[in-house]
Amino acid sequence: MENILSFVSSLPLFLLNNASLENIVHTTILILLTFCCGVITYVTVRTLAIGYKSTKPCQNIQSSEKDFEISETVISRFQQALQFKTTLGESKEFSNMIQFLKEGFKTIHKSKYVTMEIVADYSLLYTVSGSNKSLTPYMVLGHLDVATAEPNFWTLPPFSGKIKDGYIYSRGTMDFKNGVMGILEALDDLLANGFKPSRTIYISFAHDKGNDGQNGATGASQLLQDLAGEVSGIALIGVTENSILDLTLTVRGLGGHSALRFGPTPFGVLAKAVSKIENHKHPSMLGQGPEKEMLEKMAPVMNIWFKILWSNIWLFKPIITTMLSINPKMNAMIRSVHNVTNINTEQMDIKKYQIAENVTAHVTIHVHPSQTVSDVINHFRRVINDKQVEISTMYRSRIASMSPYGEGHFGYQTVYRSIQQVFQPYLISPAIFPIESSSSRYHMFTNNIYRFSPLINDPGDDQRFHGKNERISVKNYSKTINFYKHLMVNADKASI
Secondary structure: OHHHHHHHHHHHHHHHHOHHHHHHHHHHHHHHHHHHHHHHHHHHHHHHHHHOOOOOOOOOOOOOOOOOOOOHHHHHHHHHHHOOOOOOOOHHHHHHHHHHHHHHOHHHHHOOOEEEEEEOOOEEEEEEOOOOOOOOOEEEEEEOOOOOOOHHHOOOOOOOOEEEOOEEEOOOOOOOHHHHHHHHHHHHHHHHOOOOOOOOEEEEEEOOHHHOOOOHHHHHHHHHHHHHOOOOOOOOOEEEEOEEEEEEEEEEOOOEEHHHOOOOOHHHHHHHHHHHHHOOOOOOOOOOOOHHHHHHHHHHHOOHHHHHHHHOHHHHHHHHHHHHOOOHHHHHHHOOEEEEEEEEEOOOOOOOOEEOOEEEEEEEEEEOOOOOHHHHHHHHHHHHOOOOEEEEEEEEOOOOOOOOOOOOOHHHHHHHHHHHHHOOOOOOOOEEEOOOOHHHHHOOOOOOOOEOOOOOOOOOHHHOOOOOOOEEEHHHHHHHHHHHHHHHHHHOOOOO
């Protein structure tokens, strides 16, 4: 013991007298300084490099195709389409709108190039036959159904299509009769002016997007498989999307009279589990998808501090994640997001003072494409950490694949170029579509799905989407038609 104490007491003197220790300290400091200088240099160079990349707002690319001139007739036709109350279950309204489209776009429906199929009673599939069968067909998607609306909260009646201060107010102006009518107006104008398609076009309008397109989009995709076999072309610039997962959290326990029980009830256990998952976000997937390129494309037009952050995700990921998490739409682009939609009990005739035996919470998760269903469920198990809570799957959609994007991909570049020709100055970038769209029903015959709606959002418009006072400006509707017109012309080329 004395020998040990003697050694320990002499250790500081030994270290101080050891000349090599000073060299080690100096070398360590030098390495740390070199590393810090290297990081600063790399961050600076990368920030400047991304700042000088060709990611400036797009310029107006000239096109040989004349722009569509909007007229009172076109506006009136759009207003009439908005007056059909095509909410889920309104079969007569869908029938009337289909008849209206046939009569309103006679050039399309009489064209020798066009055939129309009615799918699942009220969905439409148009085939515009191209002359060059060696060119891969493409598809443009839309939907006829709209969300319900409570008229008492609207400035103008929600199915009136009336104009005020240059804006057309009605359910469907943003989602998605603007797209349906824009597509048909563009095609009608092209055919009326002698357009002879080289590449076959499919145009699909589902009637049940609000019901996940379970009949319309699925039926149309099956019909397309029968018609065209394995198609690998352009379907609709979201290059992927979050998928849907519905889970149930169930707690089973003893019932009885509320006065005669002691301890946590099934509702109490479930409430604790719900509180935990609502206070624990899913892990950030920032940098694992197209959001990285999106931020880097934004960097050149940001101030110096954001430019440094956006250009160096590898270093500032925790800071950027915190910033993006504040915005609901950006948060959904970097991680899976979830919400508890309802809590109920399996007992239908439960009395006022009776404790429910089995209680269930329903959770809807929008799964980030970089995650799997197992990742999400395991996250909940870790967070809840209670074996009394059973987790089961009610519904799961297919995890969306990543559509190819970049310079060499025809589908992406066709959408990209069409945006350039109509909208400017805008940054154009691949992104994750934060919600599941009906386009997911078409994955079976194409690996190239691009989600883009030519809609300019004014400040406050996010609340109008499926909310009160949904509207679109006449100018924006004109650009919608022009976008689809340029899209059809660009897509008809063999290359772009």
